[in-house]
Amino acid sequence: xxxxxxxxxxxxxxxxxxxxxxxxxxxxxxxxxxxxxxxxxxxxxxxxxxxxxxxxxxxxxxxxxxxxxxxxxxxxxxxxxxxxxxxxxxxxxxxxxxxxxxxxxxxxxxxxxxxxxxxxxxxxxxxxxxxxxxxxxxxxxxxxxxxxxxxxxxxxxxxxxxxxxxxxxxxxxxxxxxxxxxxxxxxxxxxxxxxxxxxxxxxxxxxxxxxxxxxxxxxxxxxxxxxxxxxxxxxxxxxxxxxxxxxxxxxxxxxxxxxxxxxxxxxxxxxxxxxxxxxxxxxxxxxxxxxxxxxxxxxxxxxxxxxxxxxxxxxxxxx
Numbered sequence: 492x493x494x495x496x497x498x499x500x501x502x503x504x505x506x507x508x509x510x511x512x513x514x515x516x517x518x519x520x521x522x523x524x525x526x527x528x529x530x531x532x533x534x535x536x537x538x539x540x541x542x543x544x545x546x547x548x549x550x551x552x553x554x555x556x557x558x559x560x561x562x563x564x565x566x567x568x569x570x571x572x573x574x575x576x577x578x579x580x581x582x583x584x585x586x587x588x589x590x591x592x593x594x595x596x597x598x599x600x601x602x603x604x605x606x607x608x609x610x611x612x613x614x615x616x617x618x619x620x621x622x623x624x625x626x627x628x629x630x631x632x633x634x635x636x637x638x639x640x641x642x643x644x645x646x647x648x649x650x651x652x653x654x655x656x657x658x659x660x661x662x663x664x665x666x667x668x669x670x671x672x673x674x675x676x677x678x679x680x681x682x683x684x685x686x687x688x689x690x691x692x693x694x695x696x697x698x699x700x701x702x703x704x705x706x707x708x709x710x711x712x713x714x715x716x717x718x719x720x721x722x723x724x725x726x727x728x729x730x731x732x733x734x735x736x737x738x739x740x741x742x743x744x745x746x747x748x749x750x751x752x753x754x755x756x757x758x759x760x761x762x763x764x765x766x767x768x769x770x771x772x773x774x775x776x777x778x779x780x781x782x783x784x785x786x787x788x789x790x791x792x793x794x795x796x797x798x799x800x801x802x803x804x805x806x807x808x809x810x
Contacts, residue, residue, distance in 0.1 A: 494578030495793040495807060498548045500538035503797040504577070506790050509550055512574040512582040521557035521567060521583060525599035525787065526576040528796055528805040529553065530634075530731070531757070542757045544572060552576030552807070554603055556595040557583075564589045566598055566773060569762065577793065577807045585762075587769055593777035600804040601637065601783030605772050606765065608638025608698055611728050611755050612645050613768055615696050622647040623723065624692045626685075628709060629700030629733060630668070631659035633804055637781055638698050639668050644780050651688045653705075659802070673705055681705065685712035697727040703735020714744040724749040730756065 494509040514520065534540030536551040552575035554568030565586035570576055576583075589595060608627075616622055625642040629635040631654030642650045643666065652668040654660055660670040671688045675681050685708060693713070699706055706729070713725060727750055744750060753759075775781040784803040788796035789810040799805040 492579040493790055493810070494550045495552070495575075495790060496548050497536045497551055500536075500545065500547060504536065504551055504793050506793050509548075509574075509578060511580060512570065512578075514582055515571075515584075518582050518584060519560055520580045521555075521559060521565070521586070523576070523579055523581065523790075523807075523809050524556040524558055524564060525596040525806045525808050526552040526555035527600045527603055527785075528799065528807060529603045530733070531603065532575075533797075540757075546573055549573040550575040550578050552578070554599070555581065556589065556599045557581060557586075559586065564593075564595050566602060566769065577790070579790070579809060585766060587766070587773065590770075590774055590777040593773060596785055596787055596806050596808070597783050598773065598776050600785035600806050601633075601776055601781060602769070602772060604634035604804070605637045605641065605776070605781050605783070606769065607634050607700075607730055607755070609641045609645075609772050609775075610760050610765065610768055611698060611730065612638070612641055612647075612696070613771075614760075615726060616645055619695075621695075623695035624649040624651065624689070626651045626653065626689060626694035626697045626709075627668075627700070628653050628673075628697065628705055629731060630654040630663060631656040632700060632731075632733065633783065633802070634731060635698070635700045636663065637783065638700070639663055639666065640781050641775070642698075643667065644775060649692055651694065653685060653688075673701075673708075679708075679711075681708035682711035685709055686715050689713070690715070693723060694725060695723050697725065699727065699729045700731035701734035702729055702732040702738050704738070705734045706738035710738075710741055710744050713750065714741060714747060724751065726750075727752045729754045 555576035630652035
């Protein structure tokens with residue numbers, strides 16, 4: 492079959508022949524409709540992601556919209572390595588039928604980044620019964636923007652959207668979020684801007700899609716004002732690391748605030764938990780609550796898809 496093939500870590504994929512995936516009992520081959528090119532896909536293909544098994548050659552792709560033998564459109568993923576979803580055919584362990592009105596390529600582009608924030612928000616709401624104020628760091632990226640929309644849909648009382656892109660911040664302001672610019676040169680200025688946005692209403696939940704110096708500025712902002720033993724607990728969840736893989740955590744913050752710092756990624760939620768929430772996210776794309784721009788590339792141009800940059804997500808489709 493034709494597939495995107497990564498032959499060596501760090502090299503872009505090429506369109507080439509690859510062995511058909513091994514069929515398993517109860518899992519008929521599915522036919523590709525669209526597979527999103529997500530950050531995790533790039534990381535796994537380059538061997539940089541903690542989930543990589545460093546086995547090459549491989550077919551990249553972690554999820555997709557595919558067509559079943561009887562013509563149904565389904566969201567699917569978790570193909571067994573070295574097969575991924577950027578191939579004409581795939582064998583996967585689950586199928587979730589797309590709801591009426593869903594754009595299959597938008598689903599392919601948006602489900603992975605959409606689930607990254609939705610899972611944390613839904614779990615927090617189930618844990619404490621409400622979301623309160625939610626701070627999203629990296630809100631102008633694809634995952635962050637979807638997290639802002641998801642927080643509002645799931646009942647957040649206030650959403651603070653912190654990001655670098657001014658135009659995206661204005662669009663988020665139009666959706667009712669409180670925008671905070673992270674485009675300052677000095678880390679102290681970022682901390683000051685974040686503190687000004689959360690001093691009156693400290694966040695109950697922080698979704699951090701960027702980490703690095705932005706996280707350090709957030710720690711400084713959250714630690715201002717002295718001890719706050721009677722304040723609300725802050726759940727700080729590290730999801731992405733686009734700004735840096737390391738951040739210094741001040742001891743004073745841990746001692747002066749009721750704060751819990753955890754991570755969310757591959758392995759943070761079970762497959763059963765992901766599949767339980769996925770239908771709600773699919774429905775949110777179908778009704779327009781969640782929106783994800785995309786640019787489609789045929790398999791024969793997977794190299795161009797790999798080089799794609801911008802706010803729209805690349806989606807690999809059959810030729």
